[in-house]
Amino acid sequence: MSIRNVILCGVGGQGTILASKLIAAAAMRKGWHVMSAETIGMAQRGGSVYSNLRFGDDPIHAPLIGRGEADLLIGFEPGETVRMLPWLKPDGQVVANTGAVMPTVALLAGQTYDGKTMCDYLRQAVAPGHLLLCDGDRCRRELGTARVLNVFLLGQAVRSGALGLTEADVAAVFPDLIKPRFLVLNQQSFELGR
């Protein structure tokens, strides 16, 4: 497979790093070249975070993805998805959670921030047929916890076909990276909305 560029973005604490590690591990099992870069450090405390992931048969030198080069953007939060949209290829795929996370500073500054405006913008800016908006709140409603949002979105991304990996490819690496007591919950989340 030629190089596939994937960006995951969201708010620190939403679990983007685990999702990125699962994809990387699955790609590695395919025998592909894999490189990725993560936001680690201060921004993890509720700031904007992103992961860059690159994999495929061709040699890859650097783990970073340039503007207009991502095949797939997995957005954990609508505003953050909009922020990273310039990194998407013109015909790239977006898989995005619709649930907004209100930044504490916006509240204090009296600004309103509305996830719906962001989603409307995505509908207008992403090429037709390449946007998959997901109701991530289903994790909380149906599984009782928002902490598996990452794996839920991963499932959606896999099924969009833009990741270049199958459900079985990704599910196979779960036991390597997820603690046994959370395994079933994550599998349920992965399959939610299939």
Place this chain on the structure above:
Amino acid sequence: MGNAAIAKGAVAAGVRFAAGYPGTPSTETLENVAKFSPPSGERGVHVEWSVNETAALEAAAGASYAGARSLVTMKQMGLNVASDPLMCLAYIGVKGGMVVMVADDPGPISSQTEQDTRRFASHAKIPCFDPSSVQEAYDMVRAAFELSEARGTPVFLRPTTRVCHAYSVVEVLDDEELPPPVAPEGFVKDSQRWVIFPGLSYRNHEKLVRRNEELSAELSDSPFNAVVAARGARFGRLGLVAGGISWALALDELDRRTETPRLFKVGTPYPFPEKAALAFLEGLDIVLCLEELDSVLEEELLKVVGKHHLPVKIIGRLTRTTRVNGENTVELVKAYLRDFLADGEVSCGTVEPPVPPPLPMRPPVLCAGCPHRASFYAVKQAMKGKKSLFCGDIGCYTLGNARPLDMVDTCLCMGAGIALAQGVWRVEPDTTCFAFVGDSTFFASALTGIVNAVYSGADLTVVVLDNSTTAMTGHQPHPGTGRTIRGDVAPRVSIEGILRGIGLATVETVDPLDLPAAVATVRRVAAEPGVKAIVFRSPCAVLAKPGPALRVDPDRCIGCGRCAKELGCPALSLRERPDSGRKLAVIDETQCNGCGLCAGLCPVGAIGKGEQQA
């Protein structure tokens, strides 16, 4: 991860002693050494989080004197702390190989400065390896140990954030391929060798210069430094030099082209491989330098060009062809190459999406339930209306600077807040001065400042924010936690004991989440004369078991917004009631850690424990 590859490489190289102090982006290296190595046995490694970088470097030097291979890890700011022993050690040298891994942080992403450890290498005359990928980081750390032991000098390994925190498939040696373990020879007494004196330094200075000249020639043939011939004839008179992640970024960009200029990759910026540089420069008209932080490669090339009277133009940061600060991004490297090669070749047709709606800023904030929020709030309440100064320090609690807390007036470097407060107080004695310092920072670098404040007769309050961990860098233990990096029990050093030992008459410990008690303590202690201390003790919310989430009783909430606006807790927000449009405070139960701070603020008692309200 790059840091894990470095750890793996160090273990493969037979490291026996590894020490460091946490700092982004270096932290995971030491943690992975602990993971990849046994604590004892013939391949056993002693791994420790030292109290600070100086202690780490000195301890590792001792191990090296005794013939063991040692690794020291830190971030670039840490090297400033460790520079005293390091500068001297360069003259004394080591016996067992010693690699000093210093992670640089272009951007800067998580640091106070954009300083360049390659520059430090030439300043200290210590050889330096600069990896451009995770694989190279693994290979280089092993080569660095070999060079260090062969030449009896500490050696730098200087990855940047994009190598430290990058992941890739890495080929490593199998266990059977590892060299057999060597038992360290032990310390051999020799005062002519291990005791630094002016005469010794005079003699060794010349040896260092000569050795580095030899190394420059030797390293010119190293696989880490490579001259790559031009592809095609089009760019025959152009050259590109790069090191670190900039090299990898340039390769990705050049892979898209059929014709490329001549390339020079520099993996050992110091001593600069002059012979290889001469071969590279031969017949070129102009050379573009791609590097981050300082213009090290550019200046080295200028020296070579000047020394050998070569008619080659060198461009980069000094000519302002490239940016002088920040990271080299994919976009920047793309633009630099497009301009340099003037080939107008752009990889993808980037179509900028339509103008997006305004996006909110999303700076990092203290976690929901963070005890620091409570501590800052207590001091703020106690000092309301008084002229006061709040000196901050380095850690999660630097985030106390943001509104609504707004409790960090200064932040300079690790441990600086105390002496800073002392200085301000001298000039403005009518100000009530506070110096906030975290528990890990307290041990690392606050003690001298406190002794200084006591000795100089200052009047200030030291506030130790003790959350029983080094939180910002990912929760490492420290001398106050009673745990080692491997999770074993260690002697616990008492913060209060130290403070009393220094001579502070007033040292009070209080739980910041008990707001009334905390405020009363601050009022009482701050009124005492001289130097006094408050220890706010409550575990980091990420490590503590969360209590049940609190709930707002919508029937009682009057929508005043005090809880949300005064605390800035990310779990608290204000919504409009769908029926009346009046405001209602809402607690996000998935984020709330049940610290209870907001409940104490509510003027009508609308916030309470979930089960009571339900």
